[in-house]
Amino acid sequence: MSKFTVSRRGLLSAGVAASAASLxxxxxxxxxxxSLVPDKWDLTTExxxxxxxxxGLAAAVSAAQAGAKVTVIEKLAxxxxxxxxxxxxxxxxxxxxxxxxxxxxxxxxHIEQTLAxxxxxxxxxxxxxxxxxxxxxxxxxxxxGLKFRPDVMQVYGALWPRSHLAxxxxxxxxxxxxxxxxxxxxxxxxxxxxxxxxIREQFDEGRALGVMAERQGKPFYIRATKxxxxxxxxxxxxxxxxxxxxxxxxxxxxxxxxxxxxxEVMLAANEAGAYLMGLDYIQCNPGCPPGHTSRQxxxxxxxxxxxxxxxxxxxxxxxxxxxxxRDAILNLPEKFGYAIVDNDGFNSYNQVVRDDxxxxxxxxxxxxxDTLEGLAKQMGVPADQLKKTIAxxxxxxxxxxxxxxxxxxxxxxxxxxxxPYWAALSSMAVHHTMGGVRIDKETRVLDRQGNVIEGLxxxxxxxxxxxxxxxxGGNAIADIFxxxxxxxxxxxNQK
Numbered sequence: 001m002s003k004f005t006v007s008r009r010g011l012l013s014a015g016v017a018a019s020a021a022s023l024x025x026x027x028x029x030x031x032x033x034x035s036l037v038p039d040k041w042d043l044t045t046e047x048x049x050x051x052x053x054x055x056g057l058a059a060a061v062s063a064a065q066a067g068a069k070v071t072v073i074e075k076l077a078x079x080x081x082x083x084x085x086x087x088x089x090x091x092x093x094x095x096x097x098x099x100x101x102x103x104x105x106x107x108x109x110h111i112e113q114t115l116a117x118x119x120x121x122x123x124x125x126x127x128x129x130x131x132x133x134x135x136x137x138x139x140x141x142x143x144x145g146l147k148f149r150p151d152v153m154q155v156y157g158a159l160w161p162r163s164h165l166a167x168x169x170x171x172x173x174x175x176x177x178x179x180x181x182x183x184x185x186x187x188x189x190x191x192x193x194x195x196x197x198x199i200r201e202q203f204d205e206g207r208a209l210g211v212m213a214e215r216q217g218k219p220f221y222i223r224a225t226k227x228x229x230x231x232x233x234x235x236x237x238x239x240x241x242x243x244x245x246x247x248x249x250x251x252x253x254x255x256x257x258x259x260x261x262x263x264e265v266m267l268a269a270n271e272a273g274a275y276l277m278g279l280d281y282i283q284c285n286p287g288c289p290p291g292h293t294s295r296q297x298x299x300x301x302x303x304x305x306x307x308x309x310x311x312x313x314x315x316x317x318x319x320x321x322x323x324x325x326r327d328a329i330l331n332l333p334e335k336f337g338y339a340i341v342d343n344d345g346f347n348s349y350n351q352v353v354r355d356d357x358x359x360x361x362x363x364x365x366x367x368x369x370d371t372l373e374g375l376a377k378q379m380g381v382p383a384d385q386l387k388k389t390i391a392x393x394x395x396x397x398x399x400x401x402x403x404x405x406x407x408x409x410x411x412x413x414x415x416x417x418x419x420p421y422w423a424a425l426s427s428m429a430v431h432h433t434m435g436g437v438r439i440d441k442e443t444r445v446l447d448r449q450g451n452v453i454e455g456l457x458x459x460x461x462x463x464x465x466x467x468x469x470x471x472x473g474g475n476a477i478a479d480i481f482x483x484x485x486x487x488x489x490x491x492x493n494q495k
Contacts, residue, residue, distance in 0.1 A: 036199045037209060041223040045071040045188070047491045048211065048224035050195050050265055051232035053081025054171065054477065055460025057178035058137075058484025059229045059491070064185035066492035068226055072187060073213055075194035075232075075260060079179060082233055082258055082461070083480065086171040087300060089155040089163040090148075090481075091474035092134035097152050103161050107131050113159045114475060117321055118434075118468020121278065125441055126466045129486070134478040137485060138164060144177040154411065156285070156299050157322035157473030161410065164474075169352040171477075193220065195265055197272070198228065198456065204273035208445075208456035227455050227491030230445070231484060234433035234461035235263025236282075242430060245280035248330065255287040255295060255431040266462050269437050273447045274456070277464040278435030283471055284326040287429025289336050294365040296339070296424030297353045303411040304345035306393050307426070309337045312376065312385035314393070317405035322431075323470040329428050336427035338367075338379055340390070342418045357422060367423040375421045390416050434471055436464040443487040455494065459487040 047063040049056045052074040064070045074081075093105050110131040115122055142148065147167045155163040166173040182189065196219070197212040210223040235241045236257040243250035254261075270276050287295050299305050302319040309315050309332050316328035329337055346354065360366025369375040372390055376383035394415040396402045402412060437458045438446045445456040460480040467475065 035202055036197060036212070037201070038212070038221045041210060041221045043071065043220070044223040044225065045069050046224065046226040047071070047229065047488065048073065048222055048227075049229045049231055049488070050211070051081060051230070051460070051462075052079035052189060052191075053231065053233060053460065053480070054083035054174050054178070055480035055484035055487075056081070056229070056231035057175065057182060058481045059231055059459055059488035060187045061178055061181050061185065062485040062488025063229070063492040064182065064187050064488075066489050068492035070185075070187045071222065072182070072189045073193040073195065073222070074189065074191045076258070077191050079189060079191065080171070080175040082261060083171040083477075084175050085258070086477065087155070087297065088166055088171045088174070088477060089158070089300075089474040090134075090138060090165070090477040091158060091162050091472065092138050092164060092478055093131070093162055094135055094138070094152060094164065097150065097164070098162065101151060101161070103152070105160065105162055109160065110134075110162065114472055115468070117159060117472045118470050121281070121468035123465040126439070129441060130466060130475070130479055130482055133482045137478065137481040140485065141174065141177060141481065144181050146173050146177045154302050154319065155473045156302055157325065158302075159319070159321070159472055162474070169350055174477075174481075190215070192216070195232070195268060198268050200272055200453070204271070207454040208272070224455070226494045227457055229487045229491050230265055230269055230437065230456070230458040230462050231460045231487070232265035232462055233261045234436060235261060235266065236430045236433050237261040238263050242282055242433075245435075246282050249282050249430055251290060252284065253288050253290060253429045255285045255429045257430070263433075266436050269445060269456070269458070269462075272456075273453060274445045275438045275448045275450070276436060277438050278468070279433070279464070281434035281467070281469045282430060283322055283432040283434060284428040285322065285431035286329075286339065286426035287431070288365065289425065289427035292363065292365055292425065294356065294360045294363040295429070296356060296360050296366050296426070298341050298346070298349070298357065298422060298424040299339040299426060300353065301345070301348060303413045304348060305339045305341045306390070306416060307337050307339060308381065308386065308389055310334050310381055312381040312389055314389055314404060317402065317407040319407055319411045321470055322473060326428050329426065336425060338381075338423045339426045340375075340416060340421065340423045342416045342422070343420055344418050345414060345416070346422050357424065360424060365425045368420050370419045370421075372421060375423055379423050432471055432476060433461060434464065434467045434469065436462045438465055439463050442490045443483055444490065457487040457491050459483040
């Protein structure tokens with residue numbers, strides 16, 4: 001690979017005379033025109049996918065189904081990314097399932113709620129694509145053997161009951177069926193291979209040709225003759241980058257983000273000329289307070305739990321937007337609350353959630369008692385107030401009206417009345433970053449002037465513009481598979 005013998009930074013720092021400044025300008029202009037293209041590529045493929053989570057594997061399978069030769073690189077030693085450990089709720093308007101439950105829904109309602117939930121900051125065209133194609137993506141996964149529960153519900157922050165859940169725990173089923181299909185289609189997956197740079201024809205100009213990766217501690221150059229799909233997730237596990245855009249995020253833990261979610265692929269795209277948008281839109285979900293290690297998830301079904309603070313009082317509508325819930329908890333003096341369910345609520349969750357709660361009993365992150373008085377003692381909240389809060393809430397369920405915080409009537413469907421009672425410590429932890437690379441409807445990456453970077457595509461959390469300021473719960477899984485499919489197909493059909 002050609003090397004620059006004089007760096008721009010070196011010239012600028014050394015430039016103390018007019019001649020030096022002139023030389024710096026001349027060399028910089030030459031450097032901008034120079035290419036990062038290596039003398040020899042170590043590997044050539046047609047479609048290169050960066051990342052092996054849900055978006056990446058969806059792109060790989062989609063591209064392979066379109067007849068392309070596909071290679072996936074993954075910086076970890078294993079595949080699955082954040083999708084593998086996600087809660088797995090998938091939003092889609094589904095008349096077949098919803099009508100059986102008496103749920104009225106429409107694609108237009110999903111679009112409207114997604115746009116409103118993101119304060120109108122999302123790209124309306126991308127939102128329409130997401131909501132119109134989500135069910136097709138779900139059926140695509142079903143065609144590979146993934147099974148979903150026959151009912152839908154409203155997951156935390158979803159705003160409407162259209163959240164589907166696979167029968168396998170967390171996101172394991174998604175990764176299982178996609179990796180199996182990828183293998184059948186001959187997709188080559190290279191783990192322990194980290195993207196370093198995106199290589200264009202002329203530094204940050206021209207077509208994206210391939211990447212420089214790091215493999216076994218050495219540079220590894222991969223040529224992609226049709227296209228590169230960036231699908232490496234967001235930056236929720238990068239505290240310093242988070243804090244640049246929202247200082248409150250510096251010391252928070254994360255929810256179900258791999259430690260590798262540090263945003264370097266997004267930054268590499270920016271270095272190659274891609275425009276980044278919405279980086280200060282950072283979402284939090286209930287998670288571990290600092291110093292705790294066992295995250296609890298008794299809050300997932302908004303019809304099953306109540307939130308109380310250290311004084312034993314409700315402080316927010318449990319079915320509110322995720323940013324509203326985030327701010328409500330961060331504004332508490334202790335910056336944490338408790339999610340409370342009864343035995344029926346506890347047993348409504350899958351085995352993974354229940355197992356996590358059992359572990360939480362040992363770590364001090366979950367509490368269980370046969371009476372509300374006993375639960376209050378363990379939580380360290382006033383027993384009389386907690387009993388009053390639960391009694392008032394149960395009366396709201398009977399009346400189908402929440403005069404205090406406005407929880408929706410449809411979610412006032414389950415009382416907290418059957419022992420044993422459970423409580424889970426709920427602080428705020430960083431969950432999702434809504435900002436990233438700007439894309440068009442074909443998932444082509446756009447540069448700072450809004451022009452397409454030929455040969456470069458992106459899907460999933462590495463992108464921006466789909467969710468606006470705040471993502472609806474359950475929309476991320478719909479996003480990664482819908483736009484992952486589009487990205488793979490677009491790249492494979494690139495001429």
